[in-house]
Amino acid sequence: MFKRNLKIDFSPEEELEDNSASEVAELESSADRLGAHLLREWIDLSADQRVALKALIWEIDQACDLIDTNVEGVISSFQNISSRSQEQADQIRNLAVLSQEIEIDGEKRSVADLSSGLKDILAELIEKIVQLSSRGMSMVYKLNDINDELAHVDESIGQIERINSQTNLLALNAKIEAARAGEAGRGFAVVANEVRELAKTVDTLSTSLKGQISSISCGLQGAYQLVEEIATMDLSEQNLEINAGFSKMVDRLTSQNEQVADVLQHSATATQEISRDISMAVVSLQFHDRTKQIFQNVNVALGICADSMDALSSRSEDAAAEMDEETASAETFREQIVGGFTLNEMSRRFEAEFYPNAALVAGVHAIPAAEDDAAHLFNEAADAAADETDIDRDLDEVFETVTPPATVSQMAAPDNSTSDNDFADDDEIELF
Amino acid sequence: MKLTTSHIGTTYNAVIADRLAFSDHKAFRELLFAVTESGAKTCVFDLSRLQSIDSSGLGMFMVAHEEGAANGWDLVLKGANGHVDALLKLGKFDKILTLQEA
Numbered sequence: 137m138f139k140r141n142l143k144i145d146f147s148p149e150e151e152l153e154d155n156s157a158s159e160v161a162e163l164e165s166s167a168d169r170l171g172a173h174l175l176r177e178w179i180d181l182s183a184d185q186r187v188a189l190k191a192l193i194w195e196i197d198q199a200c201d202l203i204d205t206n207v208e209g210v211i212s213s214f215q216n217i218s219s220r221s222q223e224q225a226d227q228i229r230n231l232a233v234l235s236q237e238i239e240i241d242g243e244k245r246s247v248a249d250l251s252s253g254l255k256d257i258l259a260e261l262i263e264k265i266v267q268l269s270s271r272g273m274s275m276v277y278k279l280n281d282i283n284d285e286l287a288h289v290d291e292s293i294g295q296i297e298r299i300n301s302q303t304n305l306l307a308l309n310a311k312i313e314a315a316r317a318g319e320a321g322r323g324f325a326v327v328a329n330e331v332r333e334l335a336k337t338v339d340t341l342s343t344s345l346k347g348q349i350s351s352i353s354c355g356l357q358g359a360y361q362l363v364e365e366i367a368t369m370d371l372s373e374q375n376l377e378i379n380a381g382f383s384k385m386v387d388r389l390t391s392q393n394e395q396v397a398d399v400l401q402h403s404a405t406a407t408q409e410i411s412r413d414i415s416m417a418v419v420s421l422q423f424h425d426r427t428k429q430i431f432q433n434v435n436v437a438l439g440i441c442a443d444s445m446d447a448l449s450s451r452s453e454d455a456a457a458e459m460d461e462e463t464a465s466a467e468t469f470r471e472q473i474v475g476g477f478t479l480n481e482m483s484r485r486f487e488a489e490f491y492p493n494a495a496l497v498a499g500v501h502a503i504p505a506a507e508d509d510a511a512h513l514f515n516e517a518a519d520a521a522a523d524e525t526d527i528d529r530d531l532d533e534v535f536e537t538v539t540p541p542a543t544v545s546q547m548a549a550p551d552n553s554t555s556d557n558d559f560a561d562d563d564e565i566e567l568f
Numbered sequence: 569m570k571l572t573t574s575h576i577g578t579t580y581n582a583v584i585a586d587r588l589a590f591s592d593h594k595a596f597r598e599l600l601f602a603v604t605e606s607g608a609k610t611c612v613f614d615l616s617r618l619q620s621i622d623s624s625g626l627g628m629f630m631v632a633h634e635e636g637a638a639n640g641w642d643l644v645l646k647g648a649n650g651h652v653d654a655l656l657k658l659g660k661f662d663k664i665l666t667l668q669e670a
Contacts, residue, residue, distance in 0.1 A: 263660050265623055270630030270634075272627055274634070280594075367623060367624035
């Protein structure tokens with residue numbers, strides 16, 4: 137409307153050339169109207185700008201709180217992870233030490249020591265086996281010797297028996313000769329009888345000796361078999377081989393144990409590194425303190441801007457009251473602010489700020505709207521704002537604006553989601 | 569036990585082949601007497617063709633060593649391999665007599 141006036145008032149030069157008094161008065165009143173119009177428009181705009189500034193300050197405070205709450209949560213989580221992984225590293229290290237040691241009677245011995253000890257014991261055992269076996273073989277040879285000696289004794293007894301039998305025969309002959317000699321040989325016959333008796337006794341003795349030798353021989357045979365069993369049963373080739381295999385097993389066990397300890401050590405080191413990385417990440421997260429301070433400073437500056445605007449605005453208001461001129465509202469500014477947000481919830485809060493009546497009808501308090509109600513309340517606010525949109529259209533036509541701003545209903549398409557992900561939503565991107 | 573013997577100079581050679589076990593003790597003792605009788609200063613048991621031995625066989629080697637010490641000759645065990653070699657080493661024969669490679 138005022139643009140049109142501008143053109144009409146300033147373009148026709150031929151009218152200015154006509155210097156009549158009435159035309160001058162008309163021009164002066166026209167200039168006053170233009171000034172009043174501009175002032176009114178500025179006041180409206182500055183009111184909106186103040187609202188927008190305050191809302192921005194509130195939003196920045198919100199953002200600061202959000203960062204504070206969330207970053208602190210993340211930091212404490214990271215610190216927990218760090219201390220847990222530290223514990224884990226300690227435990228793994230303990231495990232690595234444990235896998236290398238065995239406690240025997242309260243004395244700690246390494247597995248490597250144990251296996252070499254076992255090998256020593258095994259070698260000693262085999263040495264003892266060989267020793268025992270060699271003693272066994274010596275015993276076998278001694279038994280053989282005794283057996284041979286017994287055979288000689290047996291032979292000697294045989295000779296004694298032969299001699300005894302001849303003695304017996306001789307005694308018999310002597311008795312016959314004594315009988316032939318008659319009375320003179322009677323004494324000799326008694327001697328011959330005695331000799332025969334002696335020969336009988338020797339015979340009995342040698343028979344009993346033979347029996348004893350034979351039982352000794354039997355005993356030796358039993359001992360011989362026992363020694364053979366000792367030498368060949370318990371100390372057999374197979375047993376020795378199993379022992380040799382056992383030694384290999386212990387070697388393998390030791391080397392495997394070393395590998396396990398190695399792996400555990402590596403794992404402990406890796407966990408330690410993870411813990412260190414997490415600690416560094418926690419340090420990096422301290423950025424939020426700085427960010428918060430920057431935001432607080434920005435807010436102070438914005439507050440000053442808003443206050444100075446307030447002061448200037450109240451002075452301008454006085455001046456405008458004198459001129460008493462109606463002007464068009466600065467809908468374009470509101471729409472640009474609201475339409476400029478990519479975060480739905482912010483668009484909604486700013487709309488409530490700019491159109492408090494619509495929000496009050498719906499029961500919304502401009503900024504601190506409860507999150508649950510936000511979507512619902514927004515719809516109400518949007519409906520209410522739709523009426524004003526029609527007026528906006530009229531204004532647009534009047535001002536012949538080159539780029540028509542998005543209408544309120546277009547800007548804030550109804551969306552039930554109130555999360556920050558709104559921006560990522562394809563529909564939202566198309567709309568903005 | 570399969571036994572082949574030869575006597576060259578002061579060395580008595582005995583090739584002990586196949587298997588040495590308790591049942592061979594008589595033949596083995598005769599071998600020891602033969603070595604002593606030969607008057608040799610060194611007796612070499614060639615074990616390269618000996619496939620297996622039991623503890624009594626190992627015991628017989630010990631007896632042979634003692635017999636030699638008592639009668640003035642030294643015992644050498646030569647060319648043992650595989651199972652026999654492993655057992656000789658486990659029994660630490662290398663500490664009391666000479667073990668020779670083939």
